[in-house]
Amino acid sequence: MLHGMRIELITTGTELLLGQVMNSHPGYLSGRLEAMGLSLARQTSVPDGREAIREVLRESWGRSDLLLVTGGLGPTSDDVTREVVAEFLGKPLEYQAEIHERILAYFQRRNLTPPEMVKVQAMVPRGMEVLPNDHGTAPGLLWEEKGKMLVLLPGPPRELAPMYESSVEPRLRATARSAVGTRILRVHGQGESFVQERCEEELRAMGVTQIGYCARPGEVDLRLKSGDGVLLERAVTRVREILGEAVYAEGGETMEEVVVGLARARGIKLATAESCTGGLVASRLTDVPGASEVLLGGWVTYSNEAKVRELGVKEESLRKYGAVSAAVAAEMAEGARKKAGADWAVSVTGIAGPGGGTPGKPVGLVYLGVAGSEGVETIEKKLVPERKTFKAMASQSALDLLRKKIQKGAHPFSKTEV
Amino acid sequence: MLHGMRIELITTGTELLLGQVMNSHPGYLSGRLEAMGLSLARQTSVPDGREAIREVLRESWGRSDLLLVTGGLGPTSDDVTREVVAEFLGKPLEYQAEIHERILAYFQRRNLTPPEMVKVQAMVPRGMEVLPNDHGTAPGLLWEEKGKMLVLLPGPPRELAPMYESSVEPRLRATARSAVGTRILRVHGQGESFVQERCEEELRAMGVTQIGYCARPGEVDLRLKSGDGVLLERAVTRVREILGEAVYAEGGETMEEVVVGLARARGIKLATAESCTGGLVASRLTDVPGASEVLLGGWVTYSNEAKVRELGVKEESLRKYGAVSAAVAAEMAEGARKKAGADWAVSVTGIAGPGGGTPGKPVGLVYLGVAGSEGVETIEKKLVPERKTFKAMASQSALDLLRKKIQKGAHPFSKTEV
Numbered sequence: 069m070l071h072g073m074r075i076e077l078i079t080t081g082t083e084l085l086l087g088q089v090m091n092s093h094p095g096y097l098s099g100r101l102e103a104m105g106l107s108l109a110r111q112t113s114v115p116d117g118r119e120a121i122r123e124v125l126r127e128s129w130g131r132s133d134l135l136l137v138t139g140g141l142g143p144t145s146d147d148v149t150r151e152v153v154a155e156f157l158g159k160p161l162e163y164q165a166e167i168h169e170r171i172l173a174y175f176q177r178r179n180l181t182p183p184e185m186v187k188v189q190a191m192v193p194r195g196m197e198v199l200p201n202d203h204g205t206a207p208g209l210l211w212e213e214k215g216k217m218l219v220l221l222p223g224p225p226r227e228l229a230p231m232y233e234s235s236v237e238p239r240l241r242a243t244a245r246s247a248v249g250t251r252i253l254r255v256h257g258q259g260e261s262f263v264q265e266r267c268e269e270e271l272r273a274m275g276v277t278q279i280g281y282c283a284r285p286g287e288v289d290l291r292l293k294s295g296d297g298v299l300l301e302r303a304v305t306r307v308r309e310i311l312g313e314a315v316y317a318e319g320g321e322t323m324e325e326v327v328v329g330l331a332r333a334r335g336i337k338l339a340t341a342e343s344c345t346g347g348l349v350a351s352r353l354t355d356v357p358g359a360s361e362v363l364l365g366g367w368v369t370y371s372n373e374a375k376v377r378e379l380g381v382k383e384e385s386l387r388k389y390g391a392v393s394a395a396v397a398a399e400m401a402e403g404a405r406k407k408a409g410a411d412w413a414v415s416v417t418g419i420a421g422p423g424g425g426t427p428g429k430p431v432g433l434v435y436l437g438v439a440g441s442e443g444v445e446t447i448e449k450k451l452v453p454e455r456k457t458f459k460a461m462a463s464q465s466a467l468d469l470l471r472k473k474i475q476k477g478a479h480p481f482s483k484t485e486v
Numbered sequence: 487m488l489h490g491m492r493i494e495l496i497t498t499g500t501e502l503l504l505g506q507v508m509n510s511h512p513g514y515l516s517g518r519l520e521a522m523g524l525s526l527a528r529q530t531s532v533p534d535g536r537e538a539i540r541e542v543l544r545e546s547w548g549r550s551d552l553l554l555v556t557g558g559l560g561p562t563s564d565d566v567t568r569e570v571v572a573e574f575l576g577k578p579l580e581y582q583a584e585i586h587e588r589i590l591a592y593f594q595r596r597n598l599t600p601p602e603m604v605k606v607q608a609m610v611p612r613g614m615e616v617l618p619n620d621h622g623t624a625p626g627l628l629w630e631e632k633g634k635m636l637v638l639l640p641g642p643p644r645e646l647a648p649m650y651e652s653s654v655e656p657r658l659r660a661t662a663r664s665a666v667g668t669r670i671l672r673v674h675g676q677g678e679s680f681v682q683e684r685c686e687e688e689l690r691a692m693g694v695t696q697i698g699y700c701a702r703p704g705e706v707d708l709r710l711k712s713g714d715g716v717l718l719e720r721a722v723t724r725v726r727e728i729l730g731e732a733v734y735a736e737g738g739e740t741m742e743e744v745v746v747g748l749a750r751a752r753g754i755k756l757a758t759a760e761s762c763t764g765g766l767v768a769s770r771l772t773d774v775p776g777a778s779e780v781l782l783g784g785w786v787t788y789s790n791e792a793k794v795r796e797l798g799v800k801e802e803s804l805r806k807y808g809a810v811s812a813a814v815a816a817e818m819a820e821g822a823r824k825k826a827g828a829d830w831a832v833s834v835t836g837i838a839g840p841g842g843g844t845p846g847k848p849v850g851l852v853y854l855g856v857a858g859s860e861g862v863e864t865i866e867k868k869l870v871p872e873r874k875t876f877k878a879m880a881s882q883s884a885l886d887l888l889r890k891k892i893q894k895g896a897h898p899f900s901k902t903e904v
Contacts, residue, residue, distance in 0.1 A: 081700070082698050082700075082709070083698070083700035083707065083709070084512065084513075084516075084529075084708070085512065085516045085517075085525065085526040085527075085528075085529060086517065086520050086525070086668075086670075087513050087514065087517015087518065087519075087520055087521075087738060088514050089513070089700060090508060090510065091512060091513070092508065094502065094503065094509060094531060095502075095505050095507070095508050095509070095608075096505065097505075098502075098503045098504055098505045099504065099505015100505065101505075102504050102505055103505075106535075107503065107504070108503040109503075109532075109533070109538070110503075110530060110531065110532055110538070110542070111502075111503060111530065111531040112528060112529065112530045112531075113512060113528065113529040113530075114527075114528055115525075116698060120527070120528070124528070127545075133650075141663070142701070143678075143679055143682075144678055144679070144682050144686075144698070144699045145682070145686065145697060146697070146698045146699060183678060183679040183682070183683050184683070185678070185683075186679065195886070223680070223872060224701060224702075224703075226703065226870060226872060226875055250504075252504075260560065260561075260562055261561050261562070261600075261601040261603060261604065262601070264561075264562050264563070264601070264603070265601050267601070268562075268563065279560045279563065279564070280500050280501070280534065281560070281564060282499070282500075282501035282507060282563045283560070283641075283642060284507070284642070285642070285644060289501065289503070289507075291500070291501070295718065320505060340765075340786065342765075344767075344772075345769070345772070346768050346769045346771065346772025346773075346777065346784075347760070347764075347765030347766065347767070347768030347769035347772065347783070347784055347786065348765065348769040348772075349760075349765070350764050350765030350786040351763070351764045351765035351766040351769045351877075353764065354762075354763070354764025354765065354766075354786075354788070354838075354877070355873065355874060355877070357765075357840050357841065357873060358841075359764065359788070359840070360788055360789075360842075363660065363764070363786070363788050364788065364789050364791075364792060365785070365786055365787050365788055365789060365792035366542075366765055366783030366785070366786030366788075367783070367784070367786070367797065368758070368765065368768040368772075368781070368783055368785070368786070369783055370772070370778055370781050370782065370783055371741060371778075371782050371783060373782075373827075374742045374782060374783035374826065377825075378783065378796075378825075394888055407795075407796075408792065409791075420772070421775070422775050423775065423776075424778075452621075454646055455775060457643075457771065459645050459769075459772070459773070479768055
């Protein structure tokens with residue numbers, strides 16, 4: 069039944085269409101489905117409101133085998149999904165004391181007084197199955213009819229994710245095929261045209277027919293799809309041969325996961341010295357569970373004084389070359405490595421903008437340094453002159469420097485010689 | 487024409503439905519529209535593919551006054567939007583040498599050799615207006631017909647945003663009404679039920695009919711909408727009276743923008759000392775242009791050794807209370823303030839998980855400290871035991887501590903007395 073199943077997702081919530089919040093549900097749910105060899109055919113966002121939800125429900129339910137609907141199950145006045153679905157399916161809403169008790173217990177556990185209005189969350193369209201919510205108050209709801217399934221999930225991601233994984237995914241897993249079919253190679257430092265020119269002709273000649281690209285600033289994902297697992301494996305191997313160490317990860321793995329994984333496996337300790345990225349490199353490393361085994365510490369040295377005082381950058385280097393220079397990047401990395409007692413330390417100094425640029429040193433210019441036992445290397449890059457994109461790209465390049473050093477097994481021999 | 491205009495957004499791209507990338511277009515574009523008093527009635531994502539794009543184009547174009555379509559204008563084989571739209575409008579694709587030259591010049595400026603395939607981006611459906619792309623190769627395309635407008639924009643956010651702002655928004659602005667109508671109040675440290683119970687009855691009695699809530703971990707946005715500007719202003723004033731300093735911002739302003747704005751205005755200098763947030767507090771501050779006037783520096787002291795060596799945390803405090811304790815949070819904040827010579831320093835130490843929790847100190851426990859000239863205060867919080875949510879909430883609470891201190895005008899008198 070599920071193979072070739074058409075799946076749609078409706079995300080409800082006025083805030084999703086107001087520029088207020090990022091809608092993380094499509095990414096999360098499609099990722100889970102994709103891992104099972106299923107895919108999302110369409111995702112639609114509509115504002116809170118009876119008419120908008122009714123309209124999209126009617127359109128999508130007709131053509132879907134599985135329809136996921138998120139949001140609008142809360143206790144406040146703008147939460148109307150429960151009611152609209154009851155009306156759409158022609159089922160009266162019925163009070164379920166058991167749900168109400170579970171919600172009251174949820175408040176009790178946190179020493180909070182439940183507001184009266186939570187009672188509405190105990191109303192269930194007759195015959196719908198209730199999915200327990202272990203991380204909030206609104207239960208999910210599920211309806212099956214003629215081999216089709218309609219699932220209502222709460223809007224907050226930290227309630228939705230565990231509910232989906234414990235109550236919805238197991239039902240799909242029972243009949244879904246295993247996840248052969250798609251491989252994604254993540255490539256740093258190359259554009260999509262370059263990757264296509266280098267790889268696509270050969271991949272097509274091998275018989276890979278579905279090839280996709282997703283470009284981000286400074287990198288690209290190459291996506292290969294095929295029903296033939298052996299062919300797919302050969303294709304991945306060939307791409308890795310062609311692109312070499314530019315391929316930094318596969319699938320959904322992030323650069324920081326790769327770096328922390330490699331460092332943990334090899335017992336390598338790291339430190340960071342950041343100016344323009346302002347702590348983002350360290351923060352990304354610490355997004356990864358287990359980072360505490362790897363990251364000894366980091367410095368955010370935004371001012372010149374901090375660079376000198378904390379990392380031992382020379383006053384003379386600052387005077388002669390400026391804070392944004394290869395010399396200062398090198399001294400920052402060496403200082404951080406020495407002070408932290410790390411195997412490798414990475415540094416970033418650049419001009420994030422919007423202010424601070426000059427003709428000789430424009431916004432977007434950055435110097436990166438990486439220090440190990442055998443010395444220090446620096447590189448210069450010209451990145452996108454938009455503050456947040458710049459920070460993201462600079463932090464990615466810094467992590468990539470660490471990755472290449474650790475991957476090459478260029479083992480630092482001593483921690484104290486610098 | 488534009489008032490009451492129905493606007494839809496179609497975002498194309500298989501990667502948006504694969505859990506690979508976050509779709510930032512709906513948030514960005516709806517935010518821009520909302521600021522002009524316009525709103526997005528619906529957003530739909532479909533994978534790359536002729537049939538999927540054709541189908542949604544047919545549905546949406548029929549009922550929209552303005553239809554925005556993103557993605558699929560690139561040079562690679564999976565970029566088919568241009569062709570599908572040409573076919574949909576019944577226009578042949580025509581080569582425009584001028585566009586091709588502009589693309590070649592774009593590569594030349596970056597000392598890159600243009601791949602042959604970029605030529606496809608110079609193909610234009612006959613009669614469509616070309617929107618120049620100053621940040622990439624794919625031009626945008628625009629079609630007007632019977633008071634309706636269809637706009638194709640490139641997928642990469644850093645190409646889309648400047649194109650939208652320079653070529654699309656001015657056309658809308660000419661006829662759109664000014665941005666009265668919606669006010670959003672951002673509330674830290676309260677749940678949505680609490681905010682509704684405290685405010686909604688009174689707001690409804692005042693005559694505010696459209697009230698919405700958007701809950702995030704540890705905070706909530708309260709959204710008020712009305713055609714009556716005076717009423718709306720009164721309502722906002724009343725909510726601020728009821729909720730007091732829990733209201734930290736209005737509209738799309740972020741906590742870090744509030745903190746940097748306040749500190750700049752008052753000439754206050756800041757420092758950070760982070761353990762479990764790993765640099766996220768500093769990184770968020772440095773997301774804001776002008777942060778360099780405010781942030782002197784920051785420490786990521788993940789290990790106990792770094793806490794002692796860099797910030798002067800006492801060995802005895804670590805032994806007696808542990809790294810996750812009020813005593814250590816206080817010493818971290820005081821150490822950072824003193825070393826950086828800052829007016830206020832904030833510290834964070836906690837257990838982000840998934841490992842490291844004990845019955846007495848569970849995952850999610852965090853201590854925050856804020857040090858000024860008159861001493862140091864600490865608070866204990868129990869946050870969500872999921873690593874990234876925990877980091878986001880802990881960093882938000884740390885920034886909120888700084889905000890309250892700066893807002894209260896609790897001016898530190900000396901920088902050296904600690």
